[in-house]
Amino acid sequence: MRLPGTLREFGIPRLLIAVFLAVLFGVAVATHMDLRGLISDSIVRVGRNGILVLALLPAIQGGLGLNFGLPLGIICGLVGAVISLNAGVHGIWGVAMAAGIGVALAVPVGMGYGWLLNRTRGQEMMVGTYLGFAMVSMMSVFWLLAPFKNPTLVWAIGGRGLRTTLSLGGIYDKVLDRWLEFTVAGVRIPGGTLVVFGGLSFLTWLFFRTRMGISIAAARSSTRFARAAGISDERTRLQATVLSTVLGAIGIVIFSQSYGFVQLYTAPLLMAFPAIACILIGGATVTRATIGHVIVGTLLFQSILTVALPVTSQVIQGDISETARLIIQNGMILYALTRVGRA
């Protein structure tokens, strides 16, 4: 089947998913659901997940493929969040402190991760997956044994070990979502979170137009070209990994404040997968991605997740949204991996 040029450029998987989303919205309209609420929820989720998706961009641009090791950055952000909670810092300063500590941790962690990836060239995605899994398990021990004393964080009985889910209610729950919040035609827009997402996207875009960013992208395109141009691709890969890990740390802090809870223990385990699905649905490949892919992909995938649950439960009196999520998410990753080397 040959599609017209513009449609082909858009990509068949993206097309199918956009059509699926349109059908979901169509059903929502037909069954008189709260359309404004659905759109508003979709936008909230875009802001919530956007930075985690953005975190994948430097890794792809740096030639490391899909960063399945994203949980490493996420864990750094979580440690930052827990420390800020333990210190009892509220409001926007709590978020800033959590993000700041997260970034400070993510830089050395990212360097170690990058060092490892340079030693396991060509298997970045598999190494990232396993390293992520291993670190999540190791951190589960840490959460249990870490000397946090704040009674709102530790288990009520026994007084030792952090709880699996920490509520941010009254601390910095939705503090960015509410900051600069406004309503357009009855649709609530979480201004602050979107501003942070937009700002970081802009900075990332700008970074890839700097000398360092251009070297990273050049080394991705051709190792041998980079070498001939005097670029050390070991260094650019390290830089890309650090940047990806740092964005992952910031991403989870923003995610948590918007979600209202900090999830510990095994929660970060599978967090890379939906983010990866987002950027791929946006049109990125394992070797090439843009900010546009991040935004479009997050919008499409998160909207489907938001709309699918209420719509399907309305129509078939059951929940297939989780099933749909898993099929789309993992199918998309599988599809992208079959395209490796073909671009």
Added chain:
Amino acid sequence: MTSSAAGAPALELKGIVKEYEQNRVLKGVSLSFQSPAEAMEAGIGMVHQEFMLLPGFRVAENIKLNREPTLPNPASRVLGKKLESLDVARMRADARRALDAVGLGIDEWIRVAGLPVGHMQFIEIAREVDKERLKLLIFDEPTAVLTESDAEKLLDIMRGLASKGHAILFITHRLDEVLAVANRITVLRDGEVVGTPDPKTTTVARIAELMVGRPAAIAAQRRFFAPTTEPALGIEHLREDMPGERVEDISLAVRRGEILGIGGLAGHGKLGIANGIMGLYPAWGRVVFGEKLFPLNEPREALERGLAFVSEDRRGVGLLPEESVELNIALSALEAQGRFLHPSPIPALQVLNHGAMHRHALEMIRALDIRTTGPSQQVRRLSGGNQQKVCVARAMTLRPKLLFVSEPTRGIDVGAKERVLEILTALNREQEVTLVVTSSELAELRAICDRVAIVYRGKVEAILPPDAPDAAFGLAMAGESARAA
């Protein structure tokens, strides 16, 4: 280069070539054999230049691989022939016979790993000889890796096989060997037959002449300034580890302001020289540039000291095919010299000055006549010749003192070839850039160079003036320049 069929039944060879040609005419490039297995089935054996042996397997196992004699066993009776046991005794006997036929006295049950290359070569031949249906045996540069005495032995074996009725197609550039064994000789150049001299009457010099061919009318362009004898780049005992290129002991002095050509046959190291000095492959030796000792294996240092390189591998090293023309032109200068950037307190975070890059690209597009829809077009959409001009433009942007250009006209059309050569000579004359041009096309070296160095087996065999006789070039390429004197 030179091929010869020895032995009696040359009919098979003719048949194959004819069939190949017919098929080519009928179906474009599709061959009569769909797979190597079919060619083997038809009785063609091949001794490869790169050995096709499994190092962890024993000699006999390698010889009989996939053709093992087998014995039935209970499992194979039920599940089919694939599960039959190996008949080790027969394997060893067969292998022994084949090894004896090629005069190799080693134990047939030792592993191949660690054997000397000469032995591997003979095992490879023994494997082919062992094939019952063998009619034609192809040797692709078999003597390239052998010592002289082993090479002698190989020629004897070839004579022996031919006398037993096997046809042999012997591909080599060693002219002496051709004359020693061949019944008929065919000389190829650039994929075409250029002559079939009779081995009984021809000489090495005559074959060498055919190999080189007449150069296109050498442009008698007068130079604007004569090259000095002042050395620009001194290379002493350069040795290098580049796959497929042999650079063993190159010593060469490049004079300031000249165009030095480097020629020689494929694999003899001509391409390695530029790659080694630019730091793209590990290299050892003493290099002096501008009266200062020049560090090897430091690509960045090479660029910073005023060297530039237009690589023979356009797609792999020369270009970022997915990126725009302007970025491709600016990138090396941007990286090595920090040009085309907005000022910023942190050097690594200087933002690209798109305007400056764009203007520079437009200038280059005009100067080099690059056919493109504009500076932002993806480089992979350009034709080969225009891609090459982009590579040259990037090197020029570095404003080098000395420029290496490898295979400047490979894979580009005739018109563009001339344009690229013009650009290079203009660069040399008008901007006084010293040029080192490496090319497989001797004619183009002779057209634009002041001197042409010919490398042979990783060493400089001769440095010739461009108007030296054809035979002198041919002999130098075959490592026999002594004979020309």
